[in-house]
Amino acid sequence: MLIVLVVGGVALGIYGYSISGAPSRARLIVSTTTSLYETGFLDELKSKLESRYPAMNVSFISQGTGLAIQTAMRGDADMILVHDPAREYQFLKGGYGVNRKIVAYNFFVIVGPPEDPAGIRGMSSVDALKQIRSAGLEGNVVWVSRGDDSGTHSKEKSLWKVGRFDSAQLRKEAWYLEAGSGMTATLKLANEKCGYTLTDIGTYLLNFNNHNIELVKLVESGKNLLNVYSVIAGNPKNPNMTKANFEGSMQLIRYIVSDEGQGLFENFGVSKYGESLFKPYINLVKSQSDPELIRWIQDSAFFGGSECPQEFRYQAADLYSTQGPTSILLTCLLTGIEGRKAPTWIQLLKE
Amino acid sequence: MRAVDLILSGDPEILSITALSLSISGLGTLLSCVWSIPISAGLALRNFRGKRITKSLFNALIGIPTVALGLFLYLLLSRSGPLGYFQLLYTPWAIMIGQSILVTPIVVSFSTSALESVDPDLRSLARTLGASDLQTYEVIIKEGIWGVTLAVIAAFNRAFAELGVAMMLGGNIRNVTRVLTTAIALETSRGDIALSVALTLILLAITMSLSVVVNLIRRSGP
Amino acid sequence: MMPHIETVDITKEYDGLRALDHVRVRAELGQVTSIVGVNGAGKTTLLRILAGLDTPNSGKVLVQGHGVTPDQLRVHSTMVFPRNVMFGTSVYENVAYGLRINRNSNHDIPAKVTSALALVNLDGFEKRKARKLSSGEQRRVAIARALALERDVMLFDEPTANLDPANAMIIERAIKGSVRSRAILLSTHNLSQARRLSDRMIHLYRGRAVEEAEPSSFFSNPSSEATKLFIDGELQY
Numbered sequence: 001m002l003i004v005l006v007v008g009g010v011a012l013g014i015y016g017y018s019i020s021g022a023p024s025r026a027r028l029i030v031s032t033t034t035s036l037y038e039t040g041f042l043d044e045l046k047s048k049l050e051s052r053y054p055a056m057n058v059s060f061i062s063q064g065t066g067l068a069i070q071t072a073m074r075g076d077a078d079m080i081l082v083h084d085p086a087r088e089y090q091f092l093k094g095g096y097g098v099n100r101k102i103v104a105y106n107f108f109v110i111v112g113p114p115e116d117p118a119g120i121r122g123m124s125s126v127d128a129l130k131q132i133r134s135a136g137l138e139g140n141v142v143w144v145s146r147g148d149d150s151g152t153h154s155k156e157k158s159l160w161k162v163g164r165f166d167s168a169q170l171r172k173e174a175w176y177l178e179a180g181s182g183m184t185a186t187l188k189l190a191n192e193k194c195g196y197t198l199t200d201i202g203t204y205l206l207n208f209n210n211h212n213i214e215l216v217k218l219v220e221s222g223k224n225l226l227n228v229y230s231v232i233a234g235n236p237k238n239p240n241m242t243k244a245n246f247e248g249s250m251q252l253i254r255y256i257v258s259d260e261g262q263g264l265f266e267n268f269g270v271s272k273y274g275e276s277l278f279k280p281y282i283n284l285v286k287s288q289s290d291p292e293l294i295r296w297i298q299d300s301a302f303f304g305g306s307e308c309p310q311e312f313r314y315q316a317a318d319l320y321s322t323q324g325p326t327s328i329l330l331t332c333l334l335t336g337i338e339g340r341k342a343p344t345w346i347q348l349l350k351e
Numbered sequence: 352m353r354a355v356d357l358i359l360s361g362d363p364e365i366l367s368i369t370a371l372s373l374s375i376s377g378l379g380t381l382l383s384c385v386w387s388i389p390i391s392a393g394l395a396l397r398n399f400r401g402k403r404i405t406k407s408l409f410n411a412l413i414g415i416p417t418v419a420l421g422l423f424l425y426l427l428l429s430r431s432g433p434l435g436y437f438q439l440l441y442t443p444w445a446i447m448i449g450q451s452i453l454v455t456p457i458v459v460s461f462s463t464s465a466l467e468s469v470d471p472d473l474r475s476l477a478r479t480l481g482a483s484d485l486q487t488y489e490v491i492i493k494e495g496i497w498g499v500t501l502a503v504i505a506a507f508n509r510a511f512a513e514l515g516v517a518m519m520l521g522g523n524i525r526n527v528t529r530v531l532t533t534a535i536a537l538e539t540s541r542g543d544i545a546l547s548v549a550l551t552l553i554l555l556a557i558t559m560s561l562s563v564v565v566n567l568i569r570r571s572g573p
Numbered sequence: 574m575m576p577h578i579e580t581v582d583i584t585k586e587y588d589g590l591r592a593l594d595h596v597r598v599r600a601e602l603g604q605v606t607s608i609v610g611v612n613g614a615g616k617t618t619l620l621r622i623l624a625g626l627d628t629p630n631s632g633k634v635l636v637q638g639h640g641v642t643p644d645q646l647r648v649h650s651t652m653v654f655p656r657n658v659m660f661g662t663s664v665y666e667n668v669a670y671g672l673r674i675n676r677n678s679n680h681d682i683p684a685k686v687t688s689a690l691a692l693v694n695l696d697g698f699e700k701r702k703a704r705k706l707s708s709g710e711q712r713r714v715a716i717a718r719a720l721a722l723e724r725d726v727m728l729f730d731e732p733t734a735n736l737d738p739a740n741a742m743i744i745e746r747a748i749k750g751s752v753r754s755r756a757i758l759l760s761t762h763n764l765s766q767a768r769r770l771s772d773r774m775i776h777l778y779r780g781r782a783v784e785e786a787e788p789s790s791f792f793s794n795p796s797s798e799a800t801k802l803f804i805d806g807e808l809q810y
Contacts, residue, residue: 240430475658476658494661
């Protein structure tokens with residue numbers, strides 16, 4: 001009987017091992033947001049990335065942005081892909097991350113029941129929230145917050161702040177519900193309660209099309225609702241990250257800012273929803289098709305005039321192009337020394 | 352219903368999740384036996400100070416909340432934690448180790464009971480025929496093997512159906528650490544209800560049948 | 574002749590009750606020694622100590638004049654219990670168990686098993702499941718098991734208790750037949766059996782050896798009062 005157990009155990013072990021994707025490939029752990037995860041975009045990114053770099057084995061851990069950042073700070077993830085500029089800056093400043101790149105954007109939407117009992121359709125985001133609160137205090141409507149320290153939750157809190165409310169106080173009021181979950185779970189809760197909530201367009205469309213929810217878009221534009229996604233690699237010089245896969249992180253970053261990577265954003269969701277769920281940022285900048293939008297993005301997601309201040313860059317000069325002539329020269333020299341292809345003068349002049 | 356179709360058609364996603372669940376929990380249970388069964392033999396057959404307390408401790412730990420254990424191990428296995436060197440987090444091995452610890456109290460408690468109820472004269476018999484301590488243990492374990500098997504099956508069931516450890520240590524990564532329970536809990540967030548239902552049916556089918564088997568063994572004996 | 578095995582001042586207590594009190598017994602090779610006494614007199618306790626299964630609180634056991642530990646005793650002796658204890662395997666495996674773990678070569682084992690079974694008239698029983706046998710048959714398997722080991726000290730605790738005369742006879746014959754160069758000690762309630770089988774008899778009363786004699790003087794001229802009463806069936810614990 002012992003023999004049966006041992007043999008069975010070994011067989012299971014071999015099987016389980018083979019299933020786990022032999023670790024002969026280098027493993028990259030990316031902690032990221034639930035909104036990217038739930039729409040299925042990351043599955044596509046993973047397969048495209050791994051077919052281009054077969055030695056890579058990417059794992060996406062989806063948590064709220066807050067958790068994602070903490071996981072990376074502990075060194076349990078090699079890089080982050082999130083949408084909370086304020087906390088991303090803290091991440092950089094704390095020495096945990098380097099080489100931030102803004103990769104995509106879309107808009108948050110305030111959604112609610114089709115009848116719109118609070119009557120917020122078409123209002124500005126801040127006014128809509130004020131209105132929802134009033135209606136809520138009268139007991140007519142509820143608001144559902146992510147309540148989970150995510151990027152979406154951060155955006156919600158900042159919107160309340162613009163309207164001069166402290167969401168920490170609002171939490172105590174009866175009309176303000178906290179889901180403490182991912183975006184889909186929050187949407188479903190709002191749907192059940194016929195309430196209002198803030199959501200990213202991607203997760204919303206996914207669930208609406210699956211007939212999971214009947215909530216409709218009520219407030220969907222405006223600078224305030226901008227949602228910007230960035231990647232940051234774990235800082236290899238940070239003591240927690242000595243085991244981090246910096247090379248892999250940079251490979252992913254370079255891929256995602258490349259034409260092919262940006263194309264993934266461009267195309268994702270078009271056939272199913274008629275529009276791309278995440279819009280490629282770098283393509284936007286290259287085409288200069290909407291200068292105002294670019295300015296909005298830079299206003300809300302740049303730090304001191306740059307997506308990644310000089311001191312937070314590491315061995316990645318080729319990723320950043322907004323430089324004065326002296327630094328361009330320096331860059332060419334440096335990249336020449338590091339053996340990478342120096343950007344041509346023409347490319348530089350264009351940007 | 353779509354969920355049933357998914358199962359019957361042998362959807363590869365479902366198959367791989369189920370297989371992964373079975374292997375991780377199976378290995379975890381077997382791993383636990385490596386130390387749990389000797390511990391039970393010791394508890395059943397030796398006398399030492401604090402024996403009663405030790406037995407009560409194991410009994411009490413049977414119901415440990417899985418998330419509590421998961422969190423504790425997460426902090427241990429994290430790259431910035433004491434065992435970070437092994438980089439086990441978010442791998443199936445982490446779940447396996449976590450579950451093996453989780454089910455240890457079950458294996459120990461049940462097995463100790465089973466071994467204690469073995470005829471004590473059998474022990475004397477083995478010794479008078481010349482058996483060493485180790486050989487005596489062998490005799491007793493062979494005699495109590497049904498009880499021990501019961502313990503192992505019950506342990507597997509617990510590992511297979513738990514969520515907390517798999518979730519905290521695994522990360523629900525497709526084809527790597529996405530097991531039945533995490534898939535059900537976390538994939539529902541993707542909105543794919545048919546898949547979740549299908550997985551739940553499988554989970555229930557397996558755990559229920561094992562419970563039935565356990566009860567049959569317990570009632571009819573060897 | 575130096576006794577092959579003897580106890581010196583053995584005392585054993587259980588829960589404050591003194592089961593054996595400074596007991597001295599001896600047994601010689603080639604002799605059968607019976608231990609008789611009322612229930613609770615300490616017979617089983619004594620046998621277990623001689624078998625190395627229990628440790629006395631004080632006193633020692635000597636083999637060939639040398640003190641031995643219980644572990645060492647278990648090499649020299651083996652015991653058959655009054656309650657049948659069978660392994661859940663075949664009769665063959667039951668008998669072979671001791672031979673296997675005592676590192677008999679696999680070559681010799683079948684022959685030894687067969688001859689041991691023959692001694693108790695269980696020829697052909699090899700493949701039967703031991704636990705499915707009648708109590709008499711099981712007792713005989715236990716005896717065969719012990720005989721197969723060919724230890725120099727054999728201890729039988731009430732070997733024919735609860736058995737019909739036919740089974741009892743087979744067992745007595747097996748015991749008598751195997752005494753050759755061994756020291757056999759057995760406990761019994763059956764006084765005629767004691768008279769039949771023993772070369773020496775010991776009367777144990779309340780944990781003390783109160784009489785030791787060969788059978789004829791034991792019965793005709795016992796020195797202790799307790800023994801007199803015992804023989805007449807009037808002794809209680």
